[in-house]
Amino acid sequence: LKLSLVLAESALELVPEEVASSPDVASDSRRRGKKAREILLDRSFHQGAMATLEEGMKRGRPDLVHVALLSVTSTPLYLEGLVDVYVHTSRDIVIRLKPKTRLTKSYVRFRGLAEQVLAERPNGGLLSVSQGSLRGLLRSVRPDWVCGLSTQGKQSSFERVGMDLSGRKNPCVVVGGFPQGHFAQDTLKAFDALLRVHPMPLDAHVVVSRVIYEVEKHLND
Amino acid sequence: LKLSLVLAESALELVPEEVASSPDVASDSRRRGKKAREILLDRSFHQGAMATLEEGMKRGRPDLVHVALLSVTSTPLYLEGLVDVYVHTSRDIVIRLKPKTRLTKSYVRFRGLAEQVLAERPNGGLLSVSQGSLRGLLRSVRPDWVCGLSTQGKQSSFERVGMDLSGRKNPCVVVGGFPQGHFAQDTLKAFDALLRVHPMPLDAHVVVSRVIYEVEKHLND
Numbered sequence: 001l002k003l004s005l006v007l008a009e010s011a012l013e014l015v016p017e018e019v020a021s022s023p024d025v026a027s028d029s030r031r032r033g034k035k036a037r038e039i040l041l042d043r044s045f046h047q048g049a050m051a052t053l054e055e056g057m058k059r060g061r062p063d064l065v066h067v068a069l070l071s072v073t074s075t076p077l078y079l080e081g082l083v084d085v086y087v088h089t090s091r092d093i094v095i096r097l098k099p100k101t102r103l104t105k106s107y108v109r110f111r112g113l114a115e116q117v118l119a120e121r122p123n124g125g126l127l128s129v130s131q132g133s134l135r136g137l138l139r140s141v142r143p144d145w146v147c148g149l150s151t152q153g154k155q156s157s158f159e160r161v162g163m164d165l166s167g168r169k170n171p172c173v174v175v176g177g178f179p180q181g182h183f184a185q186d187t188l189k190a191f192d193a194l195l196r197v198h199p200m201p202l203d204a205h206v207v208v209s210r211v212i213y214e215v216e217k218h219l220n221d
Numbered sequence: 222l223k224l225s226l227v228l229a230e231s232a233l234e235l236v237p238e239e240v241a242s243s244p245d246v247a248s249d250s251r252r253r254g255k256k257a258r259e260i261l262l263d264r265s266f267h268q269g270a271m272a273t274l275e276e277g278m279k280r281g282r283p284d285l286v287h288v289a290l291l292s293v294t295s296t297p298l299y300l301e302g303l304v305d306v307y308v309h310t311s312r313d314i315v316i317r318l319k320p321k322t323r324l325t326k327s328y329v330r331f332r333g334l335a336e337q338v339l340a341e342r343p344n345g346g347l348l349s350v351s352q353g354s355l356r357g358l359l360r361s362v363r364p365d366w367v368c369g370l371s372t373q374g375k376q377s378s379f380e381r382v383g384m385d386l387s388g389r390k391n392p393c394v395v396v397g398g399f400p401q402g403h404f405a406q407d408t409l410k411a412f413d414a415l416l417r418v419h420p421m422p423l424d425a426h427v428v429v430s431r432v433i434y435e436v437e438k439h440l441n442d
Binding site: 042044045061063064066067070071074075076079105106107108109158198200202203205206209210213 | 263265282284327330424431434
């Protein structure tokens with residue numbers, strides 16, 4: 001098995017041009033001693049600016065992306081090299097983690113790292129970055145099954161999704177990397193199945209950690 | 222069921238007197254505009270200072286504590302009010318989360334909150350703080366079973382621990398809130414059982430999220 005895990009339409013981006021000169025971005029930029037366009041858009045600090053952004057509710061949550069990534073990269077399945085992890089952002093940038101990379105648990109370090117790679121777009125190393133849509137990413141990964149998880153999906157469970165994923169050669173599971181709202185139409189078109197794993201809406205990191213765990217369990221059965 | 226979950230000997234504390242005037246603490250304190258004794262001890266920034274501290278390897282990891290707490294507080298079991306969460310620190314302070322509290326995913330906000338409650342020690346609210354040992358905490362919680370999880374424990378599994386916990390009325394599971402090393406002798410004496418849930422050593426947040434998930438599964442069976 002080689003599982004691809006994609007956080008899709010993730011709320012991770014540098015401050016966009018439209019709000020770079022807004023008061024809360026400017027004061028955050030001064031405090032941190034970095035240019036406005038070189039810091040992560042973050043709802044915790046840029047609430048005023050975010051209110052004016054298109055699709056603002058789905059953006060500016062680097063904390064959420066960090067925690068979701070940690071909940072994959074600390075698992076035995078990932079540490080054994082059986083999971084490839086991709087962050088696709090709402091601005092159509094794709095970040096690929098080098099397999100088996102242990103991500104820093106320090107958010108402050110993660111923020112510095114994310115700001116650096118989003119600005120420099122390195123083609124290799126720990127995190128490699130390229131411009132591209134989710135569908136473009138899937139064309140290059142060529143999974144034998146693409147399963148999106150959403151509260152809008154057909155009722156299923158972590159067990160069943162884990163079983164279905166573990167029975168394939170190179171399946172792909174896609175989880176939303178945003179705090180609320182739903183996948184865009186274009187994203188939905190990329191899925192072979194759209195499933196709902198729990199009656200409650202759950203945070204991305206909970207979904208990701210339970211899916212990985214169920215895949216591990218089925219592989220060991 | 223009412224499950225108590227304790228992060229024990231957690232690496233969460235304000236900068237202690239001994240290293241308050243060390244160069245890396247002083248520069249962090251200046252940058253953040255807070256007194257040295259009012260900021261969290263953090264290995265990411267205070268590496269030099271930490272090297273001189275007693276038991277330094279087990280201390281100064283507020284990031285780890287935050288991620289472990291998030292992996293409980295986002296679960297259905299917790300959100301339904303069936304888990305009481307406590308952080309016992311290596312300095313014998315006990316922080317109790319108000320049941321069903323959703324903790325901020327923003328590390329920067331969490332840090333501010335932790336610094337405030339460790340300094341002010343509020344007796345109620347979102348987080349209440351008191352001085353006390355793990356054994357003192359357990360005397361007030363009065364669990365019907367205390368299960369510590371450790372690589373030094375007897376071989377078991379997440380499934381079995383989840384089953385054992387879910388079969389009790391008010392069990393307590395204790396996970397180390399530190400990056401490496403083992404529970405102190407005094408902590409070990411508080412356990413009815415010491416179990417090992419996985420062949421690999423795992424991060425606290427992975428252990429916690431899997432235990433909670435298995436308890437949920439057994440309750441729903």
